Amino acid sequence: MRRQRGASKFEFAVTVAIFGVLATALLLRLNVIQEDAERTEVDLTVRNIRVGIQLAIGERIMRGEEYRIAEVAAASPVDFLGHRPRGFREGRTPSGPGQWSYDAANRELVYFPRLPQAFADATELRWRYVARNDSSGRPVGASLVGIN
Template sequence: MATPLRQRGFTLFELAVVAGMFAILTAVFLNRVGYYQRQAQQVAVAQMLGVLRTSLRVQVLHLYLADRRDQLPALARQNPFDWLTDKPASYLGEFAQPDLAKLPAGNWLYEKKEQKIIYLFSNGNIFPSTGVDAVKFKVTLPGADADLDKLVQEPDIVVWKSPGSAAN
């Protein structure tokens, strides 16, 4: 009497369990990747703002030391990216009235009409969203009668929000 040979391999149930575990691990991985992409983007934005703030303060101190404080208001109307020796690769340029929905995410631009710096946030490539997340920044300067201590601390590039804006 021949003994039946036992088949070796996975059963359908075992294969389903492995596929389910793989799907769960993939979902967790994609969630974490998206989180770390957002964190890296926020750090890059903060770093670029730090560079622009430093450039602004250098420009203000140059005007102060040259006794040309009357030119401070004109400084607020300039494109802050023009103060940099090397513009970042993510800088798209100057726009009169940009259509933010048509511009690529993850980039900087300067809006000439409102004199604001805009950063277009990227939501990642895995699950693209339909809306555009943008944050706008405005140059703020002290008055022409400010002393040196105030000039060192007050020139800044701040987040600008319009009423009802969804900007971060």
């Protein structure tokens, strides 16, 4: 009787099947991680814009320059970040996935997701930049409000 050297075809097929299942599980998990990362990036960008707006308004109040709050309400909300978000385009609709823009005419911040499934299949996310006025119509604040 001859001794067999190496693996049989069956053993090879089982090994390939195991690696296939592991690779599929890894790719699915990586996709979930990418979706989480994009949601976190968008959430942090919007949160940082909101904090920047609050800091700018608070700074004017602390200096006794409440009349300058109107400047904050009139500016682009992206101006209150330390830097522009990755893929930011001023005044134009984003041309592709992963890009931000601010439309000053409509006062809307727009983001086109790289992975729409991370945002319930939304192809674009929008926030409106609104001024808050007191009863006499003077601006006393500004906020970024989610539209969708």
